[in-house]
Amino acid sequence: xxxxxxxxxxxxxxxxxxxxxxxxxxxxxxxxxxxxxxxxxxxxxxxxxxxxxxxxxxxxxxxxxxxxxxxxxxxxxxxxxxxxxxxxxxxxxxxxxxxxxxxxxxxxxxxxxxxxxxxxxxxxxxxxxxxxx
Numbered sequence: 001x002x003x004x005x006x007x008x009x010x011x012x013x014x015x016x017x018x019x020x021x022x023x024x025x026x027x028x029x030x031x032x033x034x035x036x037x038x039x040x041x042x043x044x045x046x047x048x049x050x051x052x053x054x055x056x057x058x059x060x061x062x063x064x065x066x067x068x069x070x071x072x073x074x075x076x077x078x079x080x081x082x083x084x085x086x087x088x089x090x091x092x093x094x095x096x097x098x099x100x101x102x103x104x105x106x107x108x109x110x111x112x113x114x115x116x117x118x119x120x121x122x123x124x125x126x127x128x129x130x131x132x133x
Contacts, residue, residue: 004031005029005030005031006030006031006051006052006123006125007030007031007032007033007048007049007050007051007052008025008030008031008032008033008050008051008052008053008054008119009032009033009034009035009041009044009045009048009050009052009053009054010022010025010032010033010034010035010054011034011035011036011037011038011040011041011053011054011055011056011059011064011067011085012034012036012054012056012085013036013037013056013058013059013060014056015036017056017108017109018034018036020112021054021110021112021115022034024112024115024116025115025116025119028116028119028120030119033048033050036059037059037060037061037062038059038061038062038063038064038066038067038070039061039062039067041053041055041059041064041067041071042062042067042070042071045071045077045080046074046076046077049076049077049080050080051080051081051123052080052081052082052083052119052122052123053071053080053081053082053083054082054083054085054106054115054119055067055068055082055083055084055085055102056085056086056108057084057085057086057088057097058086058087064084064085065100068082068084068100068101068102069100072100072101078101081103081104081122081123082101082102082103083102083103083104083105083106083118083119083122084097084100084102084104084105084106085105085106085108085110086105086106086107086108087107087108087109103122104118104122106118
């Protein structure tokens with residue numbers, strides 16, 4: 001039986017991090033689409049209807065906080081899980097991330113096994129990558 005890969009929208013303005021996360025996700029069987037700004041993230045989410053969004057919170061222009069608020073207020077997209085990517089994982093920021101409607105957060109820099117484990121868990125995909133344990 002052929003199965004289509006799940007689509008992840010990766011929103012990250014730092015090229016090296018975006019390339020690392022994208023490569024890791026693709027090697028784990030996900031289809032990845034990429035955005036470097038909040039505006040692009042909203043447009044891509046609306047056109048591609050991803051299964052999950054990885055959202056950097058510090059972006060140029062419309063930041064990840066604003067883009068997440070827009071996505072969570074959109075009736076077509078509010079059900080899509082969003083994982084916040086942040087370099088600031090302090091308790092008050094974690095609470096703000098939860099209030100915004102994010103399903104999880106990952107502190108940057110994020111190790112590839114942690115990224116895959118989090119994405120797999122949120123999407124309900126069974127662990128198929130022993131190196132991520």
